[in-house]
Amino acid sequence: MIFKITYQETKIRNPKREETKTLYLDAETEIEARHLVEQNTPFNIEFVQPVDGKHLAYEQKNPDFALTEFNK
Template sequence: MIFKVYYQETKTEVPVRENTNAIYVEGASQEEVRKKLADRDYNIEFVTPLSEEALEYEKQHEDFKVEQL
């Protein structure tokens, strides 16, 4: 399953919507995705699974790329 992860670049950065980034990660669960990203200094705000419809929508964006962790 593909998850969309919303995050800030560093854990010390205050979450501000305009500075929020998103990456796509493949995993079996939200917990697994968080564990895969644990070595990065990200302040993870939200991890959400993408439905088939949402995944197809996201694929239409040119910056869509699934992180290989």
């Protein structure tokens, strides 16, 4: 399943909506998706959301859409 993860690039500063970034990840569960991001980045995860169907089709239209891959 594809997950949309919104995050801040650092855990040091307070989160600011204007600085929220997004990455997309293919994982079995939301827990696995969160674990992969926590283990491979210094990001402050705000939200993990599964995307499929029409929502996924909409997200894929964004030119910045790309699946992020981490070594498991």
